Amino acid sequence: DTGVSQNPRHKITKRGQNVTFRCDPISEHNRLYWYRQTLGQGPEFLTYFQNEAQLEKSRLLSDRFSAERPKGSFSTLEIQRTEQGDSAMYLCASSRGQSYGYTFGSGTRLTVV
């Protein structure tokens, strides 16, 4: 169990650019989640995968956001045409079931300048 890995740890981008983050969950976990956390707030749910199927998307996830989980393994989160309001910590978590809680990664901190 090597934990949940997220890359990159930090990303600085210019407004209007596209960015992509990667999450490698714990291998035996079939559930994968993306959250966004802004300063002084708790994480907010973005989207959820069970295996390769994206089962839920939050209303926070605008059309500029897309997430994939090909083959039910790693996941990517892409933000197109970034805006300053997208600046946040993007957290990935995985789980083997509802009652077990999540294992979180260290997050990707995005700064849009």
Place this chain on the structure above:
Amino acid sequence: AQTVTQSQPEMSVQEAETVTLSCTYDTSENNYYLFWYKQPPSRQMILVIRQEAYKQQNATENRFSVNFQKAAKSFSLKISDSQLGDTAMYFCAFMKTGGGADGLTFGKGTHLIIQP
């Protein structure tokens, strides 16, 4: 929709003291899970303790215990014999059971500072 409220933005106690962090939630669900997560300055969220709503017995994990009052929709965390390493943000979180999305709903957190 569920809401989670943590009314203490920041707390500070001396090392070895006992501290209680409060959490209340609002839901129409009868079956759900409650969690406390710790987020140290390194930013990785760590699960501290979890509670199933159908269990009346309060969960305990070493120095961490909860006081779960289902009727009052209250879920407080007690940390006994606090240590410097307990300094972190603590988030209370709710998850409903059953079908559909099972995302966690978090409170805004309590910043706990353990003073030497």
